Amino acid sequence: MIYNIPYIAVVALILIGLYAVIFKRNLIKIVIGITLIESGVNLFLITLAFRKDSVAPIYRGSGSPLMSLPVPHALTLTSIVIGVAVLALMLSLVVHIYRHYGTLDSRKIGGEEE
Amino acid sequence: MNIIDELIFHSPALIVAIPLLGAFLTPLISKINDKLRNGFVIFIVLLTSAIVLLLANDIYSVCGKIHTYVFGGTQTITEGGFAIRILFEVDGLNIFMALIATILAIAGVIYSWAFMKENTGLDKYYTLYLLMIAGMFGMILTGDMFNFFVFLEISSIASCALIAFWTNKGKAVDAGFKYIVISATGALFILFAVAILYGQYNALNMAVLASKIQFSFLDKIALVLLISGLAMKAGIVPMHMWLPDAYGRAPSSVTLILIGVTQASLYGALRMIFTVYGGNLTNTLNQIGDINIDLNLLLGIFIVGLSLLTIFIGVLMALKENNFKRMIAFAAVAEIGYMILAIGSALTTAFSTTDTTTGVMALKGGIFHILNDALDVGLLFLVAGAVYYATKETSLNSLGGLARNMKYTTIFFLIGLLAVSGMPPMNGFASKLIIYQSTYQVNPILAIVAILCSILLLAVFVKVFHSAFLGPKLPKFDEVKEVPKSMLLAMGIIAVIIIFIGLFPDLVLNNIVQPAVNALTDHTNYISNVIGGIQP
Amino acid sequence: MRGMSRIVKTVTNVAFPFIMIYGLYVIAHGHLTPGGGFQGGAIVASGLAMLLVAYGSIWVVGKIKEKHLPVLESVGAIGFIGLAFIGVLLILFYTSYPASFFKNFLIGQDVIPIFNEIGKGLANINTAGVIPLMNFAVGLKVIAGLFAIVLVMAYSTRLKEEK
Numbered sequence: 001m002i003y004n005i006p007y008i009a010v011v012a013l014i015l016i017g018l019y020a021v022i023f024k025r026n027l028i029k030i031v032i033g034i035t036l037i038e039s040g041v042n043l044f045l046i047t048l049a050f051r052k053d054s055v056a057p058i059y060r061g062s063g064s065p066l067m068s069l070p071v072p073h074a075l076t077l078t079s080i081v082i083g084v085a086v087l088a089l090m091l092s093l094v095v096h097i098y099r100h101y102g103t104l105d106s107r108k109i110g111g112e113e114e
Numbered sequence: 115m116n117i118i119d120e121l122i123f124h125s126p127a128l129i130v131a132i133p134l135l136g137a138f139l140t141p142l143i144s145k146i147n148d149k150l151r152n153g154f155v156i157f158i159v160l161l162t163s164a165i166v167l168l169l170a171n172d173i174y175s176v177c178g179k180i181h182t183y184v185f186g187g188t189q190t191i192t193e194g195g196f197a198i199r200i201l202f203e204v205d206g207l208n209i210f211m212a213l214i215a216t217i218l219a220i221a222g223v224i225y226s227w228a229f230m231k232e233n234t235g236l237d238k239y240y241t242l243y244l245l246m247i248a249g250m251f252g253m254i255l256t257g258d259m260f261n262f263f264v265f266l267e268i269s270s271i272a273s274c275a276l277i278a279f280w281t282n283k284g285k286a287v288d289a290g291f292k293y294i295v296i297s298a299t300g301a302l303f304i305l306f307a308v309a310i311l312y313g314q315y316n317a318l319n320m321a322v323l324a325s326k327i328q329f330s331f332l333d334k335i336a337l338v339l340l341i342s343g344l345a346m347k348a349g350i351v352p353m354h355m356w357l358p359d360a361y362g363r364a365p366s367s368v369t370l371i372l373i374g375v376t377q378a379s380l381y382g383a384l385r386m387i388f389t390v391y392g393g394n395l396t397n398t399l400n401q402i403g404d405i406n407i408d409l410n411l412l413l414g415i416f417i418v419g420l421s422l423l424t425i426f427i428g429v430l431m432a433l434k435e436n437n438f439k440r441m442i443a444f445a446a447v448a449e450i451g452y453m454i455l456a457i458g459s460a461l462t463t464a465f466s467t468t469d470t471t472t473g474v475m476a477l478k479g480g481i482f483h484i485l486n487d488a489l490d491v492g493l494l495f496l497v498a499g500a501v502y503y504a505t506k507e508t509s510l511n512s513l514g515g516l517a518r519n520m521k522y523t524t525i526f527f528l529i530g531l532l533a534v535s536g537m538p539p540m541n542g543f544a545s546k547l548i549i550y551q552s553t554y555q556v557n558p559i560l561a562i563v564a565i566l567c568s569i570l571l572l573a574v575f576v577k578v579f580h581s582a583f584l585g586p587k588l589p590k591f592d593e594v595k596e597v598p599k600s601m602l603l604a605m606g607i608i609a610v611i612i613i614f615i616g617l618f619p620d621l622v623l624n625n626i627v628q629p630a631v632n633a634l635t636d637h638t639n640y641i642s643n644v645i646g647g648i649q650p
Numbered sequence: 651m652r653g654m655s656r657i658v659k660t661v662t663n664v665a666f667p668f669i670m671i672y673g674l675y676v677i678a679h680g681h682l683t684p685g686g687g688f689q690g691g692a693i694v695a696s697g698l699a700m701l702l703v704a705y706g707s708i709w710v711v712g713k714i715k716e717k718h719l720p721v722l723e724s725v726g727a728i729g730f731i732g733l734a735f736i737g738v739l740l741i742l743f744y745t746s747y748p749a750s751f752f753k754n755f756l757i758g759q760d761v762i763p764i765f766n767e768i769g770k771g772l773a774n775i776n777t778a779g780v781i782p783l784m785n786f787a788v789g790l791k792v793i794a795g796l797f798a799i800v801l802v803m804a805y806s807t808r809l810k811e812e813k
Binding site: 120127128134139141142145184186187 | 720723728732737738741
């Protein structure tokens with residue numbers, strides 16, 4: 001049972017992130033929601049790599065002969081880099097929107113009438 | 115081996131790497147001169163399209179040939195039976211999408227020479243433009259699931275930055291923000307599905323995954339997540355909210371490549387359903403009485419339902435719009451609905467045991483419509499951009515009588531109008547006729563809805579044509595001149611290809627579309643070219 | 651934005667070289683220990699961001715001209731793609747060479763012997779062929795890119811009365 005806790009954490013993170021993206025109105029909260037979804041997916045990727053009684057896949061002559069898989073570590077690293085780039089882009093756009101409209105409420109921006 | 119054979123052998127990597135190298139060289143070259151930078155960008159795009167044409171010639175020469183390319187080594191399967199390297203695999207469907215992307219890239223780059231001339235920050239514009247082209251080609255040519263996700267994110271980040279290019283207006287930045295939120299969420303769903311599949315089968319390669327996949331409960335979750343994520347990127351109702359804003363408020367040359375990115379996501383959905391899950395499409399899910407509900411029937415009915423909704427909402431929202439580009443964007447939504455309609459009805463009948471010709475014909479119509487729609491909607495957006503460049507107006511209420519001053523633009527808009535609504539002798543007629551014919555045999559109501567909405571689209575665009583181009587000359591448009599020659603050249607390239615496909619549809623159908631349909635329905639050929647047959 | 655007090659500036663002066671050396675260490679040993687291009691670059695960029703917080707964005711922009719940063723970023727990216735291309739371009743020199751894009755062309759050859767060894771010890775830097783060079787290129791690009799993002803965000807949101 002104790003080995004299922006990371007998976008429960010993954011589902012909780014993704015659901016909270018989706019709730020923030022769909023139901024919140026403040027633009028910064030939507031950005032935080034997307035970061036939460038991304039953290040959940042990264043946690044899921046790393047949890048897949050674990051084997052019971054394994055060591056880090058670095059040293060060749062270590063004690064236990066079992067190593068955790070190194071491929072999901074590389075996938076997670078790529079995903080974190082992409083997440084940083086998306087976060088930087090979204091925050092720059094929020095700075096521009098605030099400078100132009102003066103408010104961060106998503107109901108008051110972007111109308112077609114102006 | 116001489117130089118041409120070497121070029122064809124290394125071409126999948128070169129098609130992605132040359133725009134990438136060009137994108138990183140552009141900030142250095144733009145410090146020297148401006149015209150040199152424009153010429154350098156056009157040279158890179160022409161070089162890439164030459165390599166694409168060489169590869170297309172090589173693949174169409176033999177029936178069913180698949181060209182694989184391994185990064186950093188010579189083979190993917192090691193001694194122990196593991197698949198370890200990243201693989202690019204080019205078959206008939208891939209090279210078909212690459213040809214569409216090439217035409218859009220050439221037209222876009224030539225168009226943006228004159229369209230963006232008075233803007234500042236142009237070195238960043240061209241860097242991001244080449245990055246978007248590289249991401250689009252990478253998404254189309256890859257044979258590895260995680261690599262597909264990486265190129266999807268590259269193209270969505272680059273296109274978001276380009277949609278919000280006119281930062282002095284608030285509306286374009288808001289459209290970019292909506293686009294990146296929905297794009298990032300969809301891509302994270304896709305990554306979640308790839309992680310689920312990797313955890314079960316220890317494989318990221320599409321061909322190895324296709325040979326090992328069974329239909330457990332986790333696989334069903336992965337299929338749902340994959341289709342939802344890719345539908346978010348393709349603009350299918352109810353995830354279409356970003357499409358009118360993003361297409362309508364971006365510069366027109368950016369919208370052209372955005373159409374390519376949207377259709378590459380649609381290609382991704384096709385590849386996942388037909389090739390990765392190909393062996394499971396005839397699995398029986400339930401049995402009601404003596405009717406088997408297979409997976410393909412369920413998926414097909416669901417996709418057809420979504421497509422009817424998409425066509426309706428696209429056409430009805432286009433009827434009430436007043437902004438020129440937003441109206442064309444809603445027409446683009448409706449056209450995506452047509453493609454999905456053909457693919458859904460092909461799914462319901464292509465694998466049945468009694469009658470398979472209807473399914474294959476519907477698939478042919480759907481894939482032919484991908485090519486036609488990209489060209490038609492692209493030409494319409496270029497014309498809208500030209501009108502904006504000449505008059506600085508976007509609302510239809512303030513335009514009028516432009517045909518006297520802008521003769522060539524009017525002719526191009528007429529060609530685009532006839533092509534989008536499916537009138538002969540343009541290319542829209544050929545593909546829409548195949549769609550009507552094949553969906554009629556699945557269910558007559560589908561064909562009636564499709565024809566009705568085509569007529570409504572014709573009504574919408576005739577209204578636009580009359581109010582923007584015909585009519586008396588307004589006094590404030592006295593000094594409006596014809597647009598510069600490079601924009602006319604870009605529109606002319608696309609218009610010539612539209613008329614050529616419209617006059618000779620048989621040539622295109624037998625030589626270009628038929629290999630794509632063969633590659634899509636024959637997933638065992640795909641698997642055997644990488645790992646030599648389905649492993650037990 | 652305005653800088654912080656003198657105590658913060660003194661501690662930053664002491665800690666900044668250590669952070670830079672640690673970041674470069676993580677980049678250089680990327681093929682042996684956990685780390686590599688992006689991780690080490692992020693550490694150096696956060697050291698530079700610490701400099702930005704302590705001294706104020708106006709002083710930092712006065713010292714580092716912001717137009718040099720895209721050039722550094724492009725040099726890093728061109729180094730990465732150029733090393734990947736050399737694997738293909740070697741077909742022009744040796745006509746029977748099994749070339750492919752991103753091929754590790756420095757392992758198992760005798761022309762340049764310095765990168766030739768495989769697995770000699772646990773902490774030997776020149777053991778993995780072309781991978782440490784790619785780590786350096788990616789590290790340079792990440793340093794320039796992340797620092798440019800933080801600098802532009804800090805400088806363009808300064809309050810109006812600080813000039």
